[in-house]
Amino acid sequence: MAQISARTAKWVKWSVVPAALLVSGLAVSQASYSAFSSQTVDAGNNWAAGTVKLVNNAGSAVFKAENLKPGQTGAKCVTVTSTGSLASAVKLYAKDFNTAVTNDLSPFINLVITEGTGGTADCQGFQPSVTPADTSELTLASFGTKSTFANGVGTWAPAGATTAAPVARTYKIAYTLSSTAPDSAQGGTANVVFTWEAQNS
Amino acid sequence: MPESSLPTAASGHRPGRPAGDPSAGASAGLPDDGVPSVTTTPPRTATAGDDGSHVIAGLDLFRLTVSVLARAILFAVLGLLVWAVLPLAMGWQTTTVVTNSMVPRIYAGDIIVARPIPTGTAALGQILLVDDPDHAGRLRLHRYVEAASDGGLILRGDANSDNDSSPVTPAAVHGVAVLRVPFAGLPVVWFMEKNWGNLAAVLVGASALLVAAASAPGAPTSPGGSSTPGSAPGQPGTPHESRTRRPGARSTGRTGAPRTRRTSRARTRTRATARAAARKTRTVSALLALAAIPVLASQMITATAHAGFSVSAPTGASSFSALASYPCPVLTTPADSPTFFYRFNESSGLTAENASGAQNASQRYGTLSRATLREPGSCRTNPSPALKLGGSPAGYVSASNGLGAGAVSAPDIFTAEIWFKAPAGSTAGGRLIGFGNAQTGDSVVSDRHLYMTSNGTIAFGAAPNPGNSTNFKATAITSAPGYNDGIWHQATATMYPYGTSTAGMRLYVDGVLVSENAVTAGADISGYWRVGYDALGTNSWPGVSGSPVFAGTVDNAAVYPAALTAGQVAAHFTATKSEIRGS
The missing domain is CATH 2.60.120 (Jelly Rolls)
Structure with a gap:
């Protein structure tokens, strides 16, 4: 039986804010980690879709x-x-x-x-x-x-x-x-x- | 239909009026519609508490979920932007990457935050935000891969096959990329790409999220709106309706007809609607305020960095090399129609080309014999190539008299002209140019010649026959001494037998008449002109002892079939001195 009080709903609605911020923070840190942690340069092999030749x-x-x-x-x-x-x-x-x-x-x-x-x-x-x-x-x-x-x-x-x-x-x-x-x-x-x-x- | 359902609903609720009587309420709803969906019973109890906490279920639960999800997405996106914007407060630099040359590390649409570093402290391997050396006003985000010899930094896009061709100065480094906010800059990229479709989609999506996030299932507004009696035909006693009856206690005093009750309900509904609307307005305002962050920050985050693609297509090394010695260009034809004119400008070979320009001139070439040496030079700015004499056996250049022609009679009307340079202080003297009976080897009779004596005097000698065919008498006119000075000089000899003012021998040095006499003929012989050595032993030539070999260099040797005037001689000197002397 899904029964939620309005108060709970309100709480849920606002608690999602810090959760979302946290998620975005994790996303940023993960993205940063993957971008900057490795200094391996495998240049020349990463042909992207858009490029110049x-x-x-x-x-x-x-x-x-x-x-x-x-x-x-x-x-x-x-x-x-x-x-x-x-x-x-x-x-x-x-x-x-x-x-x-x-x-x-x-x-x-x-x-x-x-x-x-x-x-x-x-x-x-x-x-x-x-x-x-x-x-x-x-x-x-x-x-x-x-x-x-x-x-x-x-x-x-x-x-x-x-x-x-x-x-x-x-x-x-x-x-x-x-x-x-x-x-x-x-x-x-x-x-x-x-x-x-x-x-x- | 709505009317008929109304009484049922009203009667069904009336017994539930007393608070704390859930059973009454529950039982009241069931008989009429038979729909066991009156799960609202317990909430209704709570509703009576009048504390604003409502019960949510069914469609509202869905609505709540949507709202929560919308908020989650909205705040996650806003959070990304916050991450992009917050570092600005520390003086860090935020840019949106708009090209893909750093994939797979960084993609177009990522927002990159760069931390400033002191000049010159960048480390190899770091991804740097720099002023684009190739495009003024642009930023470039590439990896530092190599230190240039001049202290510059050589960068490279991970996805590029080559290092960037232009090094970056240390001062052009804005900072080291430290934060990557994925996707957050995509709208900037789309804007630059004029991808209005995607931008519109984002706008619509954002608006939808805002509305969804603001929809409050806890607020009775929207449910109230949709729960008007008419909207639920045939479904009396829906949970929605029960909720609207929260302030029902007030209407208890009235035993009024449904009509009255409806009015009352509408009034309360209006009031609740107003409250909910206010709440909703607040929520929307708050969300809008949050949404304004990216708008406010847009000026900062729309600074774009080009992780630019580049590719070079080099060729092999092209090489150019000049001749070790330039050939002489074709010079103007010498004036006054010489019989031959030897420039000695050929770089090699034993032939002295005749530059006279006359018909069949090439047949009157000269032949280099014995020890002659071509001296390299230039025809333009430096001394022209010349012919060095003075070796052993003594060299000469014998002039042909024409194709198949043998010896010719020695002329008594002629001009012999030659440039010479004797080493400074040389006492060798020697023959420069003259006529002899032999084409090769030593002549038995040589005559009509220019020679230098041991003290650097230039002499023009001829041996006229005073009436006795075997008794030539050598005579000569001479210049002042001292032309053995290491400098190029021009000697010119003319002979002419006619006229009181024109007859006789004349000697010019450097275009100036230095001596003359009345002799109008030389030895009556047949033979050839030659430049350089010939035997002088037969006669006793003034100033000559032994067998003189000119120890210097000669150039531009010419013989004319006429006696040039003093003006012509001077003009020849002027015309050729820069070519010969190199200045």
């Missing part, structure tokens, strides 16, 4: 330009593909700039970076995404100082995508050894790792 088709090095003469020029196109489900911003920056360089050639290498579509590795059929092309023009030395996402170059902001329906952009990177490169730069070298990074926006 980015690949490029450069294979290995974009450039291996040797025996450059002043005024010599060249260009390569790299297609970067995003399959992340989150909208993101993509920047191009330099990693591992000028490792083991004694005679720095980078101040005399002018880069022109253009975003667009299409194009083979040597940029046959490349189309700038806007006309006139929106380019980043800077020396390799200057690019080398752009070593983080924050000061990278580029304007691409891909929307969310899937593996089945990726979104892509082609970056044309052209270089020229300045025709006014001094003789002191003869035999000079420079190297850089062109790195694209996507961060969800």
Whole structure:
């Protein structure tokens, strides 16, 4: 026989308050414990549903330009593909700039970076995404100082995508050894790792 | 129907009026409806106590359960928010995580409380709340995984495949995450995602919970409302109705008709309703006040932290390297149509290309012989590449007279021009450029040549035949001594047989006429021009002893089929001195 006096009911109704607070406290402490007690980092394996994914088709090095003469020029196109489900911003920056360089050639290498579509590795059929092309023009030395996402170059902001329906952009990177490169730069070298990074926006 | 049931109910209760007579009340209800649901009997006894404590059962029990559950949920949620908000009082920082890069430790929608730490005391492995180095004004919540060499902190989202590319300065660390309040920030996330559906659901849910929590089974209000006689057709004497008759004692004095009693009951019901309404208002107010906490706190907890996803797609290392020695660009064609013009700018090989620019110029190339050495240089800002002589056996560059052409007659109208640099203080002297009968090896007769004597004097020699074909008489005009100074100089010799003011030999150094005479011809021979060494032994050339080999460097050697004017000579010097001297 469920029989409860109104007084009991009242008591029950209000006693549930501290109980609920207690429960929430337990929830918070448990959640905190599970979040912060372990310092194990199993990074890279926890692919969440919403994420960013980015690949490029450069294979290995974009450039291996040797025996450059002043005024010599060249260009390569790299297609970067995003399959992340989150909208993101993509920047191009330099990693591992000028490792083991004694005679720095980078101040005399002018880069022109253009975003667009299409194009083979040597940029046959490349189309700038806007006309006139929106380019980043800077020396390799200057690019080398752009070593983080924050000061990278580029304007691409891909929307969310899937593996089945990726979104892509082609970056044309052209270089020229300045025709006014001094003789002191003869035999000079420079190297850089062109790195694209996507961060969800 | 309602009317017919009313008397029954009234009569059924009337005997129960005397307090403490449960049996009467119980028996009264049964005969009429036969529903044994009059479990209200004992409560009715309590009701008579008039102390506000009522008896609850059946539907009310359900209602109570709902109310209690609603309160439990409501207060649990509020409790979560309290946990999120309370630390603010201690100066800790509360943020809502809006992205998932710290899963499975932290999910979007969690509220994270960060405890401030002194600058530079973060420990590896801690989850830090920092100023996002990549997005001004944003906060980032990632794990501290590595100390950068420059004292910065390298962070990483547990779910990211790479460390964050941008290190964080110690000063940018807001604190260490210490509390995680799950789910509490979901509305913030939904708001940012513009997920109005979920937000509306939350709002509706919260409202429903508020109403449910406020519904008070202990208060007679809602039961009273639903227990009007008309609402229970055919069910006389329902427990609800019995409850409304709490102040029934007052109506006892009246033996009035049901009508009167009904009025009285309505009045009391109104009063009870008012009381209950007041109570309910208080409850709702209290709950609303509690619900206001998150609203008040929203400004603080809506500070969002991005446990941002990032992924990098690096390429292999790209490399650039320049030639060890730049090739010289194509220079402008020399003025005044030289027969040949050797820049010696080739980086290697035994051929001196003819830069004269004339038709078939390439056929009048020079051939490097014996000990010659190319001296690297630049064509632009530094001294241009040149040709070093002075080795052993003494080297020279023999000029071709054209494709398949043999020896040609020595001209009496010509200009020979050459840049030279003798080591400072050198006393070797030596031949710079001239004509000889042999294309290779030593000439038997060499003539029309520029040479340096042992004291650094520049001489232009020619051996005219004064009428006796075997008796050449060597003559020379000379400059001042001292050009053996380690500096590039240009020597120019012209010969012209005609005109009173133009005939004769002229010697220029550095574009300036230094000497001249009236000799209008050299030895009448056939042969070849050559740069550098040739035998000078046949004749006695002023200032020459032995077999002089120029011990320095030569450049831009040219022969013109005309006697250049003083103005042209000066112009050549001016045009090429920066190329040769490098300044």
